[in-house]
Amino acid sequence: MSFICDMCGECCRNLKLSPIYAELDDGTGKCRYLDANRCSIYNDRPLICRVDDAYEAYFKDVMSKDEYYQENYRTCEYLKNRRD
Ligand code: SF4
Ligand code: SF4
Numbered sequence: 001m002s003f004i005c006d007m008c009g010e011c012c013r014n015l016k017l018s019p020i021y022a023e024l025d026d027g028t029g030k031c032r033y034l035d036a037n038r039c040s041i042y043n044d045r046p047l048i049c050r051v052d053d054a055y056e057a058y059f060k061d062v063m064s065k066d067e068y069y070q071e072n073y074r075t076c077e078y079l080k081n082r083r084d
Contacts, residue, residue, distance in 0.1 A: 003051040003069055009037040010079035020048055 015021035016029040024046070026032040033041045039049070047053055055068050063071075 001065065001069070003072060005051075005076075007037070008076075008080060009034060010076070010083060012039065014079055014082070 012031040012034045014029055015025045015031055021031070024031045024033065031039075033039055033045070039045055047057060051069075051072060055065060059068050
């Protein structure tokens with residue numbers, strides 16, 4: 001099981017919705033490392049941008065991996081619906 005991301009980039013364009021991404025925000029809510037809808041530092045992106053690694057670091061003791069993925073999918077849908 002792995003997280004399915006369609007690389008829409010919405011999470012990287014809506015950083016203002018969560019204070020934990022403040023250091024990445026270019027001032028408009030978009031990540032300073034987002035380039036043509038892709039992460040320009042993908043292999044070195046911070047832990048908070050790594051779905052599976054963040055689960056191991058912060059969430060594994062409070063929810064199952066499936067629950068965590070479902071929470072993430074709900075957030076993805078919320079972000080995608082906001083742009084419509
Ligand atoms: S909003 Fe979800 S599907 Fe879109 S890039 Fe972010 S993680 Fe991937
Ligand atoms: S570092 Fe990369 S994955 Fe993280 S918010 Fe910025 S563009 Fe998105």
